[in-house]
Amino acid sequence: MNGPAISMSAPDIDDDDVRAVEAALRSGVLGLGPQAEAFEQAAAWVAGTAHAVAVSSGTAALHAIVRALGIGPGDEVLVPSFTFAASLNAILYEGATPVFVDIEPDTYNLDPAQIERHRTGATRAVMVVDVFGHSAEWDAVEQAAEGLLLIDDCCEAIGARYRGRSLGSFGRAGAFAFYPNKQITTGEGGMIVTDDPELARICRSLRNQGRGEMGAWLQHERLGFNYRMDELSAALGVSQIARLDALLAKRARVAEMYSERLEGLDRVHVPVVRDHVTMSWFVYVVRLAANVDRDAVIETLAADGVPSRAYFSPLHLQPYVRELFPGTGTLAVTEQVATRTLALPFHGGLSEAQVDRVVGSLQAALDG
Numbered sequence: 622m623n624g625p626a627i628s629m630s631a632p633d634i635d636d637d638d639v640r641a642v643e644a645a646l647r648s649g650v651l652g653l654g655p656q657a658e659a660f661e662q663a664a665a666w667v668a669g670t671a672h673a674v675a676v677s678s679g680t681a682a683l684h685a686i687v688r689a690l691g692i693g694p695g696d697e698v699l700v701p702s703f704t705f706a707a708s709l710n711a712i713l714y715e716g717a718t719p720v721f722v723d724i725e726p727d728t729y730n731l732d733p734a735q736i737e738r739h740r741t742g743a744t745r746a747v748m749v750v751d752v753f754g755h756s757a758e759w760d761a762v763e764q765a766a767e768g769l770l771l772i773d774d775c776c777e778a779i780g781a782r783y784r785g786r787s788l789g790s791f792g793r794a795g796a797f798a799f800y801p802n803k804q805i806t807t808g809e810g811g812m813i814v815t816d817d818p819e820l821a822r823i824c825r826s827l828r829n830q831g832r833g834e835m836g837a838w839l840q841h842e843r844l845g846f847n848y849r850m851d852e853l854s855a856a857l858g859v860s861q862i863a864r865l866d867a868l869l870a871k872r873a874r875v876a877e878m879y880s881e882r883l884e885g886l887d888r889v890h891v892p893v894v895r896d897h898v899t900m901s902w903f904v905y906v907v908r909l910a911a912n913v914d915r916d917a918v919i920e921t922l923a924a925d926g927v928p929s930r931a932y933f934s935p936l937h938l939q940p941y942v943r944e945l946f947p948g949t950g951t952l953a954v955t956e957q958v959a960t961r962t963l964a965l966p967f968h969g970g971l972s973e974a975q976v977d978r979v980v981g982s983l984q985a986a987l988d989g
């Protein structure tokens with residue numbers, strides 16, 4: 622092995638970030654304060670929405686949205702299986718029924734034609750996911766989902782655009798996430814973005830134990846949660862989101878280095894970015910040809926000091942989901958794609974030499 626260890630992901634923390642957190646720590650206000658408000662304003666600006674509500678995780682953001690929209694028992698919610706568990710869990714927490722839909726074979730986003738196919742009289746909503754930072758096909762989604770509530774799980778896509786319009790502004794509300802592997806981080810954290818003032822108001826109440834916004838501290842209007850974002854996390858968020866463009870540019874540069882080198886390999890498909898989409902690179906996921914033994918590739922890379930992951934592992938095949946919904950049918954594209962996708966090490970700090978090393982190892986693994 623040569624050169625520094627290559628990690629799967631890494632947060633990008635600079636001196637300004639450290640100073641921002643230290644200032645918040647010394648301010649004496651550690652919860653529900655001005656940093657969260659400033660972070661909300663910046664996030665609303667990025668999403669192009671009128672409102673933003675900072676919460677403790679992306680999962681909390683999705684859950685609060687589902688709850689605030691009144692989605693519950695008896696409601697069916699269409700959701701892709703090729704996503705992170707949080708997209709599904711937000712539906713399950715409220716006792717609604719998920720209906721899994723298949724994906725497009727190139728972008729891995731929910732296939733709009735599947736909405737028409739699976740919608741019934743009980744369908745209330747669609748949980749749209751912008752997978753790996755590539756926007757879903759929103760025009761077709763909106764058309765197919767006419768009359769349904771659209772929620773955007775854009776936790777992997779902050780700063781991405783669809784036909785020039787920012788993700789987060791589509792549907793009734795969107796959710797961003799700030800776990801350390803995301804494009805910007807707050808340690809743990811999430812954000813609800815919406816143009817709907819009533820929805821924003823209810824989400825604010827839900828995150829704060831159901832308190833009314835102006836109400837007394839011990840006045841609880843509804844059953845709520847502690848989904849608040851603390852001031853240390855929010856201060857880091859303010860500092861990080863100010864650098865969003867630069868952080869995304871670094872990631873885009875690494876993605877470009879990968880694609881330039883991998884485009885020539887005939888058993889590797891590089892990520893597809895549609896012409897009308899501006900990607901916000903979350904991960905770099907290639908698709909291996911059907912005749913490649915992916916597990917063997919992962920092992921060979923690991924022996925070479927290069928981490929990689931089979932990613933995503935479809936939700937409808939997870940043990941807890943199979944137990945809950947034993948009758949779930951097959952999702953042909955999802956299942957095909959999921960046996961072949963491979964996430965390579967990816968973050969904005971990867972050097973050209975490190976990318977060369979990963980690509981060299983992958984090439985050797987494929988030839989071996």
Ligand SMILES: *Cc1c(COP(=O)(O)O)cnc(C)c1O
Nearest residue numbers: 678679680705707776777798800
């Ligand atoms: C990261 C992520 C979330 C939220 O994750 P948290 O760890 O709760 O912040 C939700 N959906 C998707 C698709 C994600 O990638």
